[in-house]
Amino acid sequence: MVASVEKNQRHQVVVIGGGFGGMYTAKGLASANVDVTVIDKRNFHLFQPLLYQVATGTLSPSDISAPLRSILSKSKNTKVLLGEVKDVDTKTQEVILNDRVVRYDTLVVATGANHSYFGNDQWKEVAPGLKTIEDALEIRSRIFNAFEAAEKETDPQKRRALLTFVIVGGGPTGVELSGAIAELANKTLQEDFRNIDTSETKILLLQGADRVLPGMAPSLSQAAKASLEKLGASVQTQTRVINIENSVVTYKQGDELHEIASKTILWAAGIQASTMGRILGLRTGAECDRAGRVIVEPDLSIKGHKNIFVIGDLANFSHQNEQPLPGVAPVATQEGEYVAKLIQKRLSGKTIPAFKYNDYGSLAMIGQNAAVVDLGAIKLKGFFAWIFWLLIHIYFLIEFDSKFLVMFQWAWNYITRKRGSRLITGQESLTLAKVITKQPTIEKTVKV
């Protein structure tokens, strides 16, 4: 283990995680009299709200990602460290990484959350969730491979299972995925195949609650459902998944059990905090909720540890409403900005009032010309909601060049109804890796 060699004279802020929470903490401290170290396993910040567009072939990974170093290159007090955090020692005030130890005066933990399979982790492989670039590329491969396999399949029953897509979870991700797959099947791919009619594709959205998008106004849930059904997706509410096995999803509606054969099952339900929550619980005695999120104080710190903050999807902040704040980008962003401000005030002996989330509203894209926007007083649906959705997302894309590229890509897709990013990648590299290990002489076998 290599100890950090730099002499730490200034106040050391260590931020774990380069998502919205971590990024905005670091950006907020750019001109503060502190040293900031941002630790992440990945070298890029990911604009997660658009990840489903990578999964469905509209955007490329780099359209919605920007190198952390590039975002923070102007912040001369900030270092980026690629590494995996294993533990935290609150006595010596050190973060323990795989290959080194980093001392902190203030620690900000923003490592996010994953999907929860509600105790059925064996479903993960057959029903992947959408959290990372790799998840998105895996889901993209599955979607487009299903159409490819259907084109080759001669057995009608197997073909039907290949052309059936089941999406579990009716929050924004589930709704957006369902809408995008419906558009693919009924518009984008219509001309591309010779043996199958892609408009026979069945898309089933299974939602536990009594409506989709339960975070929004009921009228918008209704609009979203209508838009999805117009696009050709079937929305099933008050539905619970009982089992996933051998490409068959068993689900329950009331007392009725249903079964559907599907080769492509996507998971967009539940929240499971990253394991840093458990580590912090062990090391600080912090209380965690059932999803593993750390219950934080009104100033986002951990009880009894004023210099350790937890923000974003990993935090359970319940001081404002009865419910904890939702795991969305604006919450993480505002929490990051708050913590950056609080750290600076404290260094000059002052403080600021408790954190308060300003909810500017929420929005979801269903398809071309169809979205829903809930700004409290103002509710939009259809074309204007769609335009609003586009503008907001372009505005918040952190890196300027992506903004224009994404806008251009969208405009182009809109005009041509094409999706340029339909590459099925990754599998060959796995196969190749195996080939190289086992038979170094037969390279790439038959390269067709």
Add this chain to the structure above:
Amino acid sequence: MVASVEKNQRHQVVVIGGGFGGMYTAKGLASANVDVTVIDKRNFHLFQPLLYQVATGTLSPSDISAPLRSILSKSKNTKVLLGEVKDVDTKTQEVILNDRVVRYDTLVVATGANHSYFGNDQWKEVAPGLKTIEDALEIRSRIFNAFEAAEKETDPQKRRALLTFVIVGGGPTGVELSGAIAELANKTLQEDFRNIDTSETKILLLQGADRVLPGMAPSLSQAAKASLEKLGASVQTQTRVINIENSVVTYKQGDELHEIASKTILWAAGIQASTMGRILGLRTGAECDRAGRVIVEPDLSIKGHKNIFVIGDLANFSHQNEQPLPGVAPVATQEGEYVAKLIQKRLSGKTIPAFKYNDYGSLAMIGQNAAVVDLGAIKLKGFFAWIFWLLIHIYFLIEFDSKFLVMFQWAWNYITRKRGSRLITGQESLTLAKVITKQPTIEKTVKV
């Protein structure tokens, strides 16, 4: 094994490989009275001349790729089949895939070539070549990970090895990779790190012949070398790699042996035909050259098999010059167009003269404002060559939407000197796959 169920009444053309050769064969047959089946392992066509820009973080995979189905969707007589060809039966006229058999009347084989390690296949893992999207992403990861690791390394010797890049092979790919890495180190990344000075990066281009770009005029080789050295790369000609082991490259210049420690070694030398060459040799008695390429007749068919054509990098066509035609996109393109024309003429009982390659020249990009263009009578270098290089590549990008996106991306990179596609991806997915298999309960461990 599932036999093809369609009734084959029309003349059946089967094209193996969706690169330049295969694509242009299929496009040339779009309005012919034949059925065309294009077989490829991948679902996309790759614009290989720009692959080095994916490897060095300027472009995204989908910028230089287009779905085969999308390119061929207007060709109603053409089917795309995803599959891996295992064998060819010339008696029954069948192509044997992993999961089915496809009958042909005319067969066009265009499966390309890989790099050759000259019998040292154990170097492949430490010195990857650049042929596929996965290769490009792997090389991109290695390049950017090397800078990341150098930033963390405290031992000066190890740090030097991390900041040393060795590129083997001084053809267009080697020259373009060297130039791009030099620009990264000396321009793009200059602001991003805190512990290292990326301008101390050492880039070594090792070339066997007495000059780089031996396919071009000597004056342009000289210009390319000068441009590379101005960018900070070192060009070593008449140099042979003797060994690669433990991150040390041993090379020979005359009688002198040299050693250099490098953590990032890239391979851009030699040609090794894909194994379809060997299969065709076995099944048709066709003669292959030392690189495994099939020696073809003046009409690109195999001797004694007038209905089997071999084109592109897999073919050795030596009827025009003493040397076989080079393995470049324009040769494959023109060969594909020729074969498409010949097939149609034959069906109406006619024929056409032997294939003749029209060499419009060659070009290579060294860096911003620096390229070399050899059009025979006209030779360009520097800024005008660079502009010419840009226009030509944009013109030939098959899919219209990519053209504009790539142009936009380049313009943006030119103005900002940023590279947006610097994501290190893929490794986590491998790690995760392992985690999922072995410990299904600990998901994504500490997600930072």
